[in-house]
Amino acid sequence: MNFNDTKDIDTTFPPDFLWGVATSAFQIEGAAKEDGKGPSIWDDFCRVPGAIVDASHGDVACDHYHRWEADLDMIQSLGVDAYRFSISWPRVRPTGDGAWNEAGLAFYERLVDGLIARGIKPCITLYHWDLPSGLQAQGGWANRETVHRFVEYALEIGRRFGDRVESITTHNEPWIVATLGHDIGTFAPGIKNRAMAAQVSHHLLLCHGMALKALREQGCKAQLGIVLNLSPTYPATDSAEDRRSATLSDAHLLRWYLDPIFHGRYPQEALDDLGADAPKIEPGDMALIGQKLDYLGINYYSRSVVSAAGPWKAGSQGHELTDMGWEVYPQGLTDLLMRLHRDYPGVPLYITENGAAFKDQVVDGEVRDADRTRYIAEHIEAVGEAIKQGAPVGGYMVWSLMDNFEWASGYEKRFGIVRVDYDSQVRQLKQSALWYRDFLKRQRALRSRAAQAA
Template sequence: MPNHTDKLDFPASFTWGVATSAFQIEGAAAEDGKGPSIWDTFSHTPGKVIDGSNGDVACDHYHRYAEDVELIASLNVNAYRFSVSWSRVQPDGHGAWNEKGFDFYSRLLDKLREKNITAHLTLYHWDLPQGLQDMGGWLNRDTAHHFAAYAAEVARRFGARVATIATHNEPWCSANLGYGNGQFAPGVADPVAALQVSHHLLLSHGLAMQAMRAVKAPAKLGIVLNQWTATPATDSAADKAAADLEYARSVQWFMDPIFKGRYPELALKAIDTTRLSIFENDFKDIQQPLDFLGVNYYFRAFVSTETPPRLPEAKLGLTDMGWEIYPQGMSELLQALHREYQLPPVYITENGMAEADQLAGGRVDDARRIDYVRSHLQAIATAMEQGVDVRGYFYWSLLDNFEWNSGYAKRFGLVYVDYATQQRTLKDSALWYRSFIARQRAGQYHHAGKAVGAVGASGAGE
């Protein structure tokens, strides 16, 4: 493994974690009463997934969760972020609950507790029950109320067993990729529909926050948003205006309703709102206090109005997704949010990179991923020095998994998965992350006047 040195020093209370989502790893697509989700339907539709695969088996986490929790514990992390499959616990998205589905998550939580790993639960990671899609999906306002009922039930059962509950993961993707360009499930290509869906997603968030607080869930409650800075390609007025609009239509479109009770004027001026249905008190429902904000950061928007558009220099290269590696954008984003909004505590709930990883001699050499993580942690540290209250970092993802419409062709994991055998192998990045966390804890214990020694589930060091 490469000998990387690290001088970063995070607070002793900082949360170190890994993240996954239900559809991407669980498999067991029709077992124990689970109903189909829109991603089951979408991935079984010819031509929708690049490699022709589906999520029927994925990483078989439903049957291998105990093994996977052992893997998590071996990394020295103290937190695990996962999502609940709505259609596993409520097959149609309304009506009867599925106790076998809830039992699975209860067993998972038991195993995490055995290993002293704190659970962070996400209610919705894009896998709407097909039964609700058949009734109009997120274009149907009633779906927001069904979501609130689902949120209340999960919070009632598990709210005392998890540290946080996030309503949605990346509603921008659900709206714009699911309804705007048809790239994701349910495969609708209608930009106006995407706007309406984004509003119903935000409404469902606010209703769910109220419903969970009504059942007095002890967990901290919030939402996870994918966000980015928007950099104009040149100093031209056109590029600057386009970058401002991009930021308004992406980051501010979701942040402003939650924190300011309105949509950003700049974005509203650029869209056709005549087909957008907003009820009188919707913003009162949406603007609920957050206990935390989850931020997912992968890249910046580089905005050019030229034809063809000017591209960034990508000095640090591109990931296997074709995304520019731009770690300073993490710091720039966090500082911009800190200036513009009264933020609650922030978690970096996703950050990571896809690589064309190969297993050779029992090892995966992914030095670029190590550099990626370290540079983004440095950007987080810089933002914290500027006053941003960041409480934790979750690498995306624990495992190589079903990467949505890319199928199994893109590998984000710290752990390499051989999909034919389901064999898991720690990549070099996993070994580095384990050692990095151990060194952090050892240094903090030293600063606190305690003995320095091997720390964590494996006691791993370099």
């Protein structure tokens, strides 16, 4: 593909398609103890020896809390329509269940107003993994009471921002919170208990549905939805054993979160596999979970390949790997979108995260990341192909706006289209950012011509 000529990509997208970039609070804000912010489970997890590869933390991160104005100018320079960011729950309600912190809320007031002033649509995520430590001390997401604290939090944010922002997402990737945080234990809060993880997943879905119901009753004007990390699952071979393994894996990853929302039930294969570890479900829970979505956000990075014989080696079929060891497989995004359109119809789909970590090269003052540029362009093409086939995709957001704290990987992995020098906090647009900016210029030209022709 010639990245200087994006005509073939441009022509596949409708004029009202939403283009954006995305970040999350803990990964970029810093200011961990300023202006009344309370600690989160990730502040605590970062202090666990060996939990973070480079023994780093989010105390400063990208210092976005202090540099937000310049960062918004940078976002505006890219020509995007929208900016997806998360609110730090412990910054606005330090203990999770006590008084609201007006200084923390004022930061997000400035952020939302600054985006609107620059013609950028604010897209809020309520929970991107940073549960207040005070709630974790009471049992965290395993405690059903946390469901009610989340609804209170959602209502307060809805009251303050719901008439000005484009969208409010309840949860970002609940599978990560439940499975990596409470089963495998490699993410905060670092628990290894399969039964607890299953109960946590149910509570996350329950408070999502309860929050949507409450926000609508409150009169919230923003579009309301959830963001899931989804991958199409393929059997490693056509053997019956591999097909069965792939079906079970799909039930745990994709259908576990989508079936309750759209079909009012958990997949039976997953329940059977969990056995006594299956979550406790109270009467009325499934009806609450099944609230209508205004949109479904999809975070896609790679496909999943499953073998009954054991872990499948990514890249064994010749596909490129990212710095995370994830296979580059754009076709998987087209396949995923078409499957969602087929099995869960009637809701607009948005790509809320897509991007890749690679080792950047700084040459003659330029940040050269042709691999990331190629990854983004090929996945945009994959989205375009799904739209051609009828999938109702309404937008695409690059992950991430800038290099940041990459959870258990610390600062060793760089996902940004903007490079951050963590010592000086200087930002620099990478080749991928310049490509995306130029691509969006062409999009605006197409929109203008379409409007004139209408």
